[in-house]
Amino acid sequence: MTYDRLVCANCAAPVSEGRCPVCRANRERLQQQGPLGGLSPTALLTLLVVLIAAMALLAAYRTA
Numbered sequence: 153m154t155y156d157r158l159v160c161a162n163c164a165a166p167v168s169e170g171r172c173p174v175c176r177a178n179r180e181r182l183q184q185q186g187p188l189g190g191l192s193p194t195a196l197l198t199l200l201v202v203l204i205a206a207m208a209l210l211a212a213y214r215t216a
């Protein structure tokens with residue numbers, strides 16, 4: 153997700169320049185989302201591991 157062309161509604165300058173508090177808040181929020189729009193590769197990997205662990209636990213409970 154790119155915010156390079158995003159224009160601030162408060163100061164009408166590019167958000168990436170961070171000229172006003174609204175710009176800076178938006179810029180920080182967008183940067184926290186990462187390149188995959190909310191999910192970084194690390195977060196995806198963690199999610200996958202948790203999912204596999206949950207399924208393994210579920211299988212263990214069913215067979216026990």
Ligand SMILES: [Zn+2]
Binds near residue numbers: 163165175176
């Ligand atoms: Zn602004």
